[in-house]
Amino acid sequence: MEIKLDIHIHSSASPDSKSTPEQIFARAREVGLNTIGIADHGTVEGALQARKLSRDIRVLAGQEVLTKQGEVLVFNLEENLEQRQDLLQTCRKAKDKGAFIIVPHPFDPLRSGIGSSIKKILHLIDALEVFNSKCFMGRTNSKARAFAEQNKLPMVAGSDAHLLHDIGNAINVYNTPKAPKTDKDFHSLIKTQTPEMITKRFNMLMFMKSKMGVYTLKT
């Protein structure tokens, strides 16, 4: 079975996105995704709600947690983690409760990457986002990939889509003989397979238009 996953999507539960679950599902179908990760800023509620509403698109529920050192994506945890706490403590707490941790845009200072603090949580990381479509400085993504290779960390790509249009800017394609059923199956797929990544940088013009109110969200 072919899994096509964009792991890093924001919904309207994030203060900086207007995408409703239905709109996200429609866009996901349009770009050929069958699995999505929703990780809103500081809350898992949006993702849990979307998961309830979804019929055909598999939703992995997560949250993007801002720590003192930068952001981490936490999946497989159905409670909101406290923001702006110490990175190591936050990750430890999450892992103790069975969370799956992906570090997004690790070396992008413009996107709250955790930078060199990554070394402190190396043993707690389940996967590294080695392509983030929002990273403007090309080197930040290549640095993430080199770090993942050096430290033998599983790799994923994320669109970090706050606009519907950006969903699918990063598609991870996994081929697996057995269809993953539980979230755990998906996590072990991410940990054991390097996906083919179909990636595209996000469209700055579209972003500017959305800020000016020219671009309207599709329904």
Ligand SMILES: [Zn+2]
């Ligand atoms: Zn994000």
